[in-house]
Amino acid sequence: MKQIVITIISAILILHFYSNGLAQQPKPNIIYFLVDDMGWQDTSVPFWDHKTKLNDRYHTPNMERLASQGMKFTQAYANPLCSPTRVSLLTGMNATRHKVTNWTLLKDKSPDKEHPVLEIPEWNVNGLSPVPDSQAGNTYYAKTLPMILKEAGYFSIHIGKGHFAAKGTLGEDPINLGFDVNVAGHAAGAPQSYYAKDNFGNDDPEHGKVWGVPGLEQYHGTDLNLTDVLTKEAVSAMENATIAQKPFFLYMSHYAIHGPWMKDERYYHNYEHAGLKKFDAVYASMIEGMDKSLGDIMDKLKELNIEDNTIIVFMSDNGAPQEATLNYPLRGHKLDPYEGGIRVPMIVKWPGVVKPNTSSSIPVIIEDVFPSFIEMAGIVNFNKTGSKIDGKTFVPLLKGKEDDAANKRQFVWHFPHYFSNEPYSVIREGDWKLIYHYKESVMELYNIKEDIHEENDLSLTYTAKKSELGVKLSNYLRKVGASLPLVKKTGQPCKLPDEI
Helix, strand or coil, X not given: CHHHHHHHHXXXXXXXXXXXXXXXXXXXXXXXXXXXXXXXXXXXXXXXXXCCHHHHHCCCHHHHHHHHXXXXXXXXXXXXXXXXXXXXXXXXXXXXXXXXXXXXXXXXXXXXXXXXXXXXXXXXXXXXXXXXXXXXXXXXXXXXXXXXXXXXXXXXXXXXXXXXXXXXXXXXCHHHHCCCEEECCCCCCCCCCCEHHHHHHCCCCCCHHHHCCCCCHHHCCCCCEHHHHHHHHHHHXXXXXXXXXXXXXXXXXXXXXXXXXXXXXXXXXXXXXXXXXXXXXXXXHHHHHHHHHHHHHHHHHHHCCCHHHEEEEEEECCCCCCCCCCCCCCXXXXXXXXXXXXXXXXXXXXXXXXXXXXXXXXXXXXXXXXXXXXXXXXXXXXXXXCCCCCXXXXXXXXXXXXXXXXHCCEEEEEECCCCCCCCEEEEEECCEEEEXXXXXXXXXXXXXXXXXXXXXXXXXXXXXXXXXXXXXXXXXXXXXXXXXXXXXXXXXXXXXXXXX
16 A cells, blocks of 8 residues: 555656746757858858869768768858858857947957948947947947756857957857857957967967967967867867766867968878969868868767767858869859858758758858757757847748748848958848949849859849849848948938938
């Protein structure tokens, strides 16, 4: 009788335990593996409908491995350059809204060049901040993704490139943006050197204080490459979180393959012997070094026996640099409004959810990562700051649920700057893409499905579609209060497409 009573009580306690949500599946670990300046085709994984010469040039077996275990997104987008992409990742907002529309570095100083006829507008040159910063204007304040994940019990790890905010501001340090650990992240968007034997550039008398990679003194003077060092730190951090039985969010943010382009000695000679020009061989060696990092992290997950409970999202922050071989079939490079500047490789592995070796052609964009990770972490309600979340979760796509609405989404890019490009804005809706150039008040129109190369400007043929998208782009830019270039002669903002 006593045993029966104990059994009944146990059953009641178990029911109570479950009904109160106390017994749950362990939260999945989440790894966001972000590569810097990697073009859509800079890999042996084809993201087009067939292989190209670039796919044959590069050796990325671990990307192939990841793609075989997950879903490849063939129409994934980022912003055309680094800081805007990284701020959109942490906030879920389009760059037109957070107004970090160019790369950040020095406090209150824009990298824009002087334009002969246009005045570059004010923008959030000081980047992202966790709280209103009285010491730094032109800053966007938001509650960030790692802050929200931390509230849900996640241990957040930042490894590598930060580039969220200007030097001397709160957002310069990823710890202030919600990460529990920061290794090597600061204001600069590139290393002074990839070599530990150079102390990662910290001793450079002219540039070391700005571009030298911080916090890696234990590796100084060795023969290691920065990409490998960051991987060692990531592996160690994952191990510590696992021992502590904490779900972790690892933001593996490589400096590679951003300049300065410095050969990865482990792989360079293979490409040199294959007959590649020096720059191409250096670039390819850096890509393979990055791929080795991905493989090391995947191997560590298996070793720690957490592979089946870890999500991996692989992505690049923008297109390939102008120095690199054109990312055929795409037109353009980093900073450009064309597909080569904004379309990036993306792969998602989620064991038990994503069907292995699958592909999705539904367009997604960088701000979608924010709500997707929130959903993956099982967070239903979180304390928002009141900021508008522009991103849409791609979790339904990962589960094989595609619909017409996802195919017809509207995407906007905005670059009101003068660096290596004239100011422009872009809208894509369905298969149609309109590019607006502010200096000339000129529009280009392309059908991306039929013309991935963006060779045939249809603006004079499909005038109704051009007008329709011009109105939609103009209305969106007005709605979010986008910063517009000014005409120097008049002091007035440039005309929007529907004002021409």
